[in-house]
Amino acid sequence: MTEITEHDATLPPAVRAFVLHWGDMGSQWGVNRSVAQIHALLYLSERPLNADEIGEKLGIARSNISNSLKELVGWRLVRRVPVMGDRRDHFEAEVDLWQMLTRIAEGRKQREIDPAVAALELCRAEAQGDPRIGKVARGRIEAMYDFVKTMEKWHDEMIQVSPSRLLMLIKMGRKVLALIPGGKTKD
Structure with missing residues:
Protein backbone atom coordinates (compact mmCIF):
# COMPACT_ATOMS: atom_id res chain seq x y z
CA MET A 1 0.00 0.00 0.00
CA THR A 2 1.52 3.33 -1.02
CA GLU A 3 -1.13 5.76 0.08
CA ILE A 4 -4.21 6.13 2.21
CA THR A 5 -7.35 4.61 0.77
CA GLU A 6 -11.01 5.39 1.22
CA HIS A 7 -11.38 2.23 3.33
CA ASP A 8 -8.55 2.93 5.79
CA ALA A 9 -10.14 2.76 9.25
CA THR A 10 -7.19 4.18 11.25
CA LEU A 11 -8.26 7.79 10.71
CA PRO A 12 -11.60 9.44 11.49
CA PRO A 13 -13.64 9.95 8.30
CA ALA A 14 -13.24 13.75 8.22
CA VAL A 15 -9.47 13.51 8.68
CA ARG A 16 -9.23 10.78 6.04
CA ALA A 17 -11.27 12.90 3.61
CA PHE A 18 -9.11 15.98 4.27
CA VAL A 19 -5.88 14.03 3.79
CA LEU A 20 -7.16 12.44 0.57
CA HIS A 21 -8.39 15.77 -0.80
CA TRP A 22 -5.13 17.56 0.12
CA GLY A 23 -3.21 14.77 -1.63
CA ASP A 24 -5.35 15.18 -4.76
CA MET A 25 -4.90 18.96 -4.73
CA GLY A 26 -1.18 18.57 -4.23
CA SER A 27 -0.85 16.31 -7.26
CA GLN A 28 -2.79 18.86 -9.33
CA TRP A 29 -0.29 21.54 -8.23
CA GLY A 30 2.69 19.40 -9.13
CA VAL A 31 3.38 18.16 -5.59
CA ASN A 32 3.84 14.46 -4.93
CA ARG A 33 0.64 13.00 -3.51
CA SER A 34 2.42 11.41 -0.54
CA VAL A 35 4.12 14.70 0.32
CA ALA A 36 0.75 16.46 0.33
CA GLN A 37 -0.94 13.71 2.36
CA ILE A 38 1.81 13.76 5.00
CA HIS A 39 1.53 17.54 5.18
CA ALA A 40 -2.24 17.29 5.64
CA LEU A 41 -1.92 14.65 8.37
CA LEU A 42 0.65 16.72 10.27
CA TYR A 43 -1.42 19.87 9.81
CA LEU A 44 -4.41 18.21 11.48
CA SER A 45 -2.42 16.35 14.11
CA GLU A 46 -2.76 17.58 17.69
CA ARG A 47 0.79 16.44 18.49
CA PRO A 48 4.06 15.85 16.66
CA LEU A 49 4.28 12.49 14.88
CA ASN A 50 7.27 10.31 14.07
CA ALA A 51 7.79 8.56 10.74
CA ASP A 52 6.47 5.23 12.02
CA GLU A 53 3.23 6.83 13.18
CA ILE A 54 2.84 8.62 9.86
CA GLY A 55 3.40 5.35 8.01
CA GLU A 56 0.90 3.53 10.19
CA LYS A 57 -1.79 6.16 9.69
CA LEU A 58 -1.27 6.65 5.95
CA GLY A 59 0.06 3.27 4.82
CA ILE A 60 3.04 4.90 3.12
CA ALA A 61 6.43 3.18 2.82
CA ARG A 62 9.11 4.37 5.26
CA SER A 63 11.48 5.48 2.46
CA ASN A 64 8.69 7.53 0.90
CA ILE A 65 7.93 9.11 4.27
CA SER A 66 11.57 10.02 4.80
CA ASN A 67 11.90 11.65 1.37
CA SER A 68 8.56 13.42 1.75
CA LEU A 69 9.49 14.82 5.15
CA LYS A 70 12.80 16.11 3.76
CA GLU A 71 10.87 17.93 1.05
CA LEU A 72 8.37 19.39 3.53
CA VAL A 73 11.17 20.50 5.86
CA GLY A 74 12.90 22.09 2.84
CA TRP A 75 9.73 24.07 2.09
CA ARG A 76 9.60 25.02 5.81
CA LEU A 77 6.05 23.66 6.01
CA VAL A 78 7.09 21.01 8.53
CA ARG A 79 9.73 21.10 11.27
CA ARG A 80 11.48 18.58 13.48
CA VAL A 81 10.57 18.87 17.14
CA PRO A 82 12.01 17.04 20.14
CA VAL A 83 9.76 14.83 22.23
CA MET A 84 10.85 14.12 25.80
CA GLY A 85 11.95 10.52 26.28
CA ASP A 86 11.92 9.61 22.57
CA ARG A 87 15.07 9.74 20.46
CA ARG A 88 13.20 9.46 17.16
CA ASP A 89 12.58 12.53 15.03
CA HIS A 90 9.08 13.91 15.40
CA PHE A 91 7.48 16.37 13.03
CA GLU A 92 4.82 19.03 13.20
CA ALA A 93 3.36 21.23 10.50
CA GLU A 94 3.23 24.99 10.36
CA VAL A 95 -0.36 25.74 11.31
CA ASP A 96 -0.39 29.49 10.73
Whole structure:
Protein backbone atom coordinates (compact mmCIF):
# COMPACT_ATOMS: atom_id res chain seq x y z
CA MET A 1 0.00 0.00 0.00
CA THR A 2 1.52 3.33 -1.02
CA GLU A 3 -1.13 5.76 0.08
CA ILE A 4 -4.21 6.13 2.21
CA THR A 5 -7.35 4.61 0.77
CA GLU A 6 -11.01 5.39 1.22
CA HIS A 7 -11.38 2.23 3.33
CA ASP A 8 -8.55 2.93 5.79
CA ALA A 9 -10.14 2.76 9.25
CA THR A 10 -7.19 4.18 11.25
CA LEU A 11 -8.26 7.79 10.71
CA PRO A 12 -11.60 9.44 11.49
CA PRO A 13 -13.64 9.95 8.30
CA ALA A 14 -13.24 13.75 8.22
CA VAL A 15 -9.47 13.51 8.68
CA ARG A 16 -9.23 10.78 6.04
CA ALA A 17 -11.27 12.90 3.61
CA PHE A 18 -9.11 15.98 4.27
CA VAL A 19 -5.88 14.03 3.79
CA LEU A 20 -7.16 12.44 0.57
CA HIS A 21 -8.39 15.77 -0.80
CA TRP A 22 -5.13 17.56 0.12
CA GLY A 23 -3.21 14.77 -1.63
CA ASP A 24 -5.35 15.18 -4.76
CA MET A 25 -4.90 18.96 -4.73
CA GLY A 26 -1.18 18.57 -4.23
CA SER A 27 -0.85 16.31 -7.26
CA GLN A 28 -2.79 18.86 -9.33
CA TRP A 29 -0.29 21.54 -8.23
CA GLY A 30 2.69 19.40 -9.13
CA VAL A 31 3.38 18.16 -5.59
CA ASN A 32 3.84 14.46 -4.93
CA ARG A 33 0.64 13.00 -3.51
CA SER A 34 2.42 11.41 -0.54
CA VAL A 35 4.12 14.70 0.32
CA ALA A 36 0.75 16.46 0.33
CA GLN A 37 -0.94 13.71 2.36
CA ILE A 38 1.81 13.76 5.00
CA HIS A 39 1.53 17.54 5.18
CA ALA A 40 -2.24 17.29 5.64
CA LEU A 41 -1.92 14.65 8.37
CA LEU A 42 0.65 16.72 10.27
CA TYR A 43 -1.42 19.87 9.81
CA LEU A 44 -4.41 18.21 11.48
CA SER A 45 -2.42 16.35 14.11
CA GLU A 46 -2.76 17.58 17.69
CA ARG A 47 0.79 16.44 18.49
CA PRO A 48 4.06 15.85 16.66
CA LEU A 49 4.28 12.49 14.88
CA ASN A 50 7.27 10.31 14.07
CA ALA A 51 7.79 8.56 10.74
CA ASP A 52 6.47 5.23 12.02
CA GLU A 53 3.23 6.83 13.18
CA ILE A 54 2.84 8.62 9.86
CA GLY A 55 3.40 5.35 8.01
CA GLU A 56 0.90 3.53 10.19
CA LYS A 57 -1.79 6.16 9.69
CA LEU A 58 -1.27 6.65 5.95
CA GLY A 59 0.06 3.27 4.82
CA ILE A 60 3.04 4.90 3.12
CA ALA A 61 6.43 3.18 2.82
CA ARG A 62 9.11 4.37 5.26
CA SER A 63 11.48 5.48 2.46
CA ASN A 64 8.69 7.53 0.90
CA ILE A 65 7.93 9.11 4.27
CA SER A 66 11.57 10.02 4.80
CA ASN A 67 11.90 11.65 1.37
CA SER A 68 8.56 13.42 1.75
CA LEU A 69 9.49 14.82 5.15
CA LYS A 70 12.80 16.11 3.76
CA GLU A 71 10.87 17.93 1.05
CA LEU A 72 8.37 19.39 3.53
CA VAL A 73 11.17 20.50 5.86
CA GLY A 74 12.90 22.09 2.84
CA TRP A 75 9.73 24.07 2.09
CA ARG A 76 9.60 25.02 5.81
CA LEU A 77 6.05 23.66 6.01
CA VAL A 78 7.09 21.01 8.53
CA ARG A 79 9.73 21.10 11.27
CA ARG A 80 11.48 18.58 13.48
CA VAL A 81 10.57 18.87 17.14
CA PRO A 82 12.01 17.04 20.14
CA VAL A 83 9.76 14.83 22.23
CA MET A 84 10.85 14.12 25.80
CA GLY A 85 11.95 10.52 26.28
CA ASP A 86 11.92 9.61 22.57
CA ARG A 87 15.07 9.74 20.46
CA ARG A 88 13.20 9.46 17.16
CA ASP A 89 12.58 12.53 15.03
CA HIS A 90 9.08 13.91 15.40
CA PHE A 91 7.48 16.37 13.03
CA GLU A 92 4.82 19.03 13.20
CA ALA A 93 3.36 21.23 10.50
CA GLU A 94 3.23 24.99 10.36
CA VAL A 95 -0.36 25.74 11.31
CA ASP A 96 -0.39 29.49 10.73
CA LEU A 97 -2.13 29.70 7.36
CA TRP A 98 -0.46 32.98 6.41
CA GLN A 99 2.99 31.58 7.18
CA MET A 100 2.13 28.47 5.18
CA LEU A 101 0.92 30.52 2.22
CA THR A 102 3.95 32.82 2.39
CA ARG A 103 6.39 29.92 2.47
CA ILE A 104 4.68 28.19 -0.44
CA ALA A 105 4.65 31.44 -2.44
CA GLU A 106 8.34 32.09 -1.69
CA GLY A 107 9.29 28.52 -2.59
CA ARG A 108 7.34 28.54 -5.83
CA LYS A 109 8.81 31.91 -6.76
CA GLN A 110 12.33 30.59 -6.23
CA ARG A 111 11.66 27.38 -8.15
CA GLU A 112 9.45 28.71 -10.95
CA ILE A 113 9.35 32.49 -11.34
CA ASP A 114 13.02 33.32 -10.75
CA PRO A 115 14.23 30.86 -13.43
CA ALA A 116 11.53 32.16 -15.81
CA VAL A 117 12.71 35.74 -15.29
CA ALA A 118 16.32 34.69 -15.93
CA ALA A 119 15.34 32.82 -19.10
CA LEU A 120 13.23 35.73 -20.35
CA GLU A 121 16.06 38.18 -19.67
CA LEU A 122 18.36 36.01 -21.78
CA CYS A 123 15.77 35.68 -24.58
CA ARG A 124 15.14 39.40 -24.49
CA ALA A 125 18.85 40.23 -24.76
CA GLU A 126 19.35 37.72 -27.58
CA ALA A 127 16.27 38.93 -29.46
CA GLN A 128 17.39 42.57 -29.30
CA GLY A 129 20.66 41.75 -31.07
CA ASP A 130 19.34 39.27 -33.64
CA PRO A 131 18.10 40.77 -36.91
CA ARG A 132 16.35 37.48 -37.75
CA ILE A 133 13.87 38.08 -34.92
CA GLY A 134 10.86 39.94 -36.24
CA LYS A 135 9.20 42.92 -34.63
CA VAL A 136 6.20 40.83 -33.54
CA ALA A 137 8.28 38.12 -31.83
CA ARG A 138 10.53 40.73 -30.19
CA GLY A 139 7.45 42.61 -28.95
CA ARG A 140 5.89 39.46 -27.52
CA ILE A 141 9.10 38.49 -25.73
CA GLU A 142 9.23 42.02 -24.30
CA ALA A 143 5.55 41.85 -23.29
CA MET A 144 6.05 38.50 -21.57
CA TYR A 145 9.15 39.80 -19.78
CA ASP A 146 7.31 42.95 -18.63
CA PHE A 147 4.37 40.88 -17.40
CA VAL A 148 6.52 38.42 -15.45
CA LYS A 149 8.60 41.24 -13.94
CA THR A 150 5.39 43.05 -12.91
CA MET A 151 4.07 39.89 -11.26
CA GLU A 152 7.43 39.37 -9.56
CA LYS A 153 7.36 42.93 -8.21
CA TRP A 154 3.74 42.47 -7.06
CA HIS A 155 4.71 39.25 -5.26
CA ASP A 156 7.64 40.98 -3.55
CA GLU A 157 5.38 43.85 -2.43
CA MET A 158 2.53 41.63 -1.23
CA ILE A 159 4.86 39.35 0.73
CA GLN A 160 5.82 42.40 2.81
CA VAL A 161 2.22 43.32 3.69
CA SER A 162 1.12 42.19 7.15
CA PRO A 163 -1.36 39.32 7.14
CA SER A 164 -4.08 41.44 8.76
CA ARG A 165 -3.78 44.17 6.12
CA LEU A 166 -3.59 41.65 3.31
CA LEU A 167 -6.73 39.96 4.60
CA MET A 168 -8.50 43.33 4.63
CA LEU A 169 -7.43 43.90 1.02
CA ILE A 170 -8.62 40.45 -0.01
CA LYS A 171 -11.98 40.90 1.73
CA MET A 172 -12.47 44.20 -0.09
CA GLY A 173 -12.39 42.21 -3.31
CA ARG A 174 -13.44 44.09 -6.37
CA LYS A 175 -14.48 47.11 -4.27
CA VAL A 176 -10.81 48.12 -4.59
CA LEU A 177 -11.47 48.75 -8.28
CA ALA A 178 -13.65 51.73 -7.36
CA LEU A 179 -10.48 53.44 -6.09
CA ILE A 180 -8.79 53.13 -9.47
CA PRO A 181 -9.73 55.49 -12.31
CA GLY A 182 -11.85 53.57 -14.81
CA GLY A 183 -11.90 50.59 -12.49
CA LYS A 184 -15.64 50.16 -11.98
CA THR A 185 -17.00 46.75 -12.95
CA LYS A 186 -20.33 45.63 -14.34
CA ASP A 187 -22.58 44.12 -11.69
